[in-house]
Amino acid sequence: MIRVLLADDQALLRSTFRMLIDAQDDLTVVGEAADGAQAVDLTRRHHPDLVVMDIRMPVLDGVAATRQICADPDLTGTRVLVLTTFESDEHVAAALKAGASGFLGKDVSTAGLLDGIRTVVAGEALLSPVATRVLVDRFLASPDGVGDLPRGLLPTLTDREREITGLAALGLSNQEIAARLVVSPLTVRTHVHRAMAKLGARDRAQLVVIAYQEGLVRAP
Structure with a gap:
């Protein structure tokens, strides 16, 4: 069973994602966070396989939360899938540099989201077409854009x-x-x-x- 933690400041969106995920035989939601600090705390508490992370959240944003999670030696088994409406070059580069393994826009289909969760947990990176273009364009323009x-x-x-x-x-x-x-x-x-x-x-x-x-x- 793939254990998922949801981090988004919109309660309605979290509820929708929980319903979609819990309806799958191989997926289950183990916690919900309304801000980045809660996301880090709950991840350390529950050790989920995947955190579905929003970018813009109060207290601690999604990039900073991702950085803390990915840098924690006790959370090496946890991956982060960023799901956001803001597929800008800064957000894509920052999320990947922080350690995110996936990046999808919130306009992704239900099937796309569920497949994305399974893909990232299986150990593969997942980028939306927009994020892929941004990643390549930004890196070619500035080799330090994603990391050394x-x-x-x-x-x-x-x-x-x-x-x-x-x-x-x-x-x-x-x-x-x-x-x-x-x-x-x-x-x-x-x-x-x-x-x-x-x-x-x-x-x-x-x-x-x-x-x-x-x-x-x-x-x-």
Whole structure:
């Protein structure tokens, strides 16, 4: 069972999300926070698998709360999925730098939200199309926009890892990469994880940034 904590200052929105999530056989809500400070406190108390985090909240904003959660050595098993109406470059870059593993707009569909929760808990990064464009554009404009990332490690990748990393950087999912290369999604996921380990990438989002940074793929 995937345990989820909801952090949003709108009670109605939290109630809606709780209803949607609790209706799933494999998901359950273990707590609700109305501000960032509560989110950090409840996360430390309940150790959820995932925190669905809003950006703009009182007391402590979602970026600061994400930073505290991701920096806590006792919460290494907890991931953060940012869900917000504010998909600006500052918010995307700040959330990813703070340690968020996913970033979705609040206009996401119900299926998109539920799939997003499962995707992030499974260990993959999740970015909305808007967030992906912002991430790449901002990083290319300013290499410090997302954080200091390793350089010069592409030669450590095998040809297959390099190929799959390039396809991931173009926005293809594991399933889409598998179909293109005629391999299983599990094989793709294994190569992605190996590439992340060799390149020192925390998640798929950083893997994408490194691919652009090192010239493996080029921006349109």
